[in-house]
């Protein structure tokens with residue numbers, strides 16, 4: 001018998017969560033479809049970066065409290081089943097409702113009465129109650145709860161224990177069991193209703209996405225009027241508590257913020273005006289930067305270099321990174337485009353010094369700290385993040 005099986009257990013959320021439970025003394029099996037990640041993790045190697053996980057993974061494997069498998073039969077052995085599979089959008093920007101339906105269909109024969117089933121993916125509102133109702137309709141006695149993951153990618157192991165945990169059971173017993181599950185991990189438990197917790201997760205991500213869009217829109221307005229946005233940013237935030245959290249401009253991307261803003265929009269009959277405006281601004285930023293650069297430089301005669309292809313700084317995750325959109329636009333406009341990223345290993349990437357040497361114009365795609373003081377050869381730099389301190393100023 002095992003205490004906990006995590007479905008999607010080798011993903012960015014599932015693996016750190018499994019390690020955190022194993023560190024707390026529970027026996028955990030990470031179940032994943034991806035045989036490559038399963039093999040890699042079972043050898044003690046993290047498939048992606050998460051602070052502290054490189055050391056903890058071999059430790060819990062050695063202690064025998066953690067292992068990974070592709071065999072769904074293991075679900076039957078667990079007291080608690082946690083699902084953390086991806087919940088992507090379809091090509092029309094609608095949530096893919098079938099992801100959870102298929103998961104339950106696929107694993108229903110392994111689920112057994114008496115288990116606690118915890119949904120931890122970010123889901124379309126109502127999903128938790130629907131899953132619980134469907135299982136109850138089949139006469140199954142399975143407790144269902146929603147406990148959303150709220151960690152920042154790359155820092156999951158640290159944040160799992162420092163953040164309050166939202167716990168929303170579909171019944172009193174599910175609530176009690178889910179609270180008991182997370183109590184040893186979380187700094188605090190916040191009991192909620194499932195729909196409220198589903199909305200809390202989506203509201204948080206949409207709110208962050210809108211904040212980034214506000215900064216990006218202000219960046220565009222200031223730039224159009226020849227004003228350095230970061231002078232304005234400093235004036236707004238320095239010694240002024242009410243603007244303290246105002247973000248910098250930059251690519252707002254990755255696998256969550258855009259997707260979850262669109263999930264919320266779909267839930268609200270596609271009338272989430274703020275969310276859609278944020279999407280147009282954030283997704284339009286790469287085009288804006290290139291259009292602006294084209295007013296200043298003869299792009300068609302130039303080689304552009306993109307530094308940083310991941311979706312955020314010092315991360316190894318390229319999912320839904322806007323650097324790829326920037327690359328696409330630059331490939332149309334420029335003679336050639338070269339890309340570099342120290343966190344990725346791809347045949348089309350070149351080392352930083354080669355990108356700097358070959359490029360006539362550089363764009364900071366992801367604000368990796370290595371670029372802060374890097375020698376960029378005196379080349380002009382389009383630096384929406386204001387990372388390099390020698391980014392081009394509005395002209």
Ligand SMILES: NC(=O)c1ccc[n+]([C@@H]2O[C@H](COP(=O)([O-])OP(=O)(O)OC[C@H]3O[C@@H](n4cnc5c(N)ncnc54)[C@H](O)[C@@H]3O)[C@@H](O)[C@H]2O)c1
Pocket residue numbers: 007008009010011012013014031032033034037084085086087103106120121122123149150151152153154255256
């Ligand atoms: N990445 C983050 O930092 C983060 C933070 C908070 C919430 N979330 C949410 O958590 C969920 C998972 O995100 P992620 O970034 O970990 O995704 P991921 O793609 O890194 O991980 C998902 C894992 O699930 C596996 N998987 C998919 N279907 C499966 C199935 N039927 N059976 C077994 N394994 C299966 C995949 O192989 C993959 O390893 C999403 O809903 C996301 O919005 C992510």
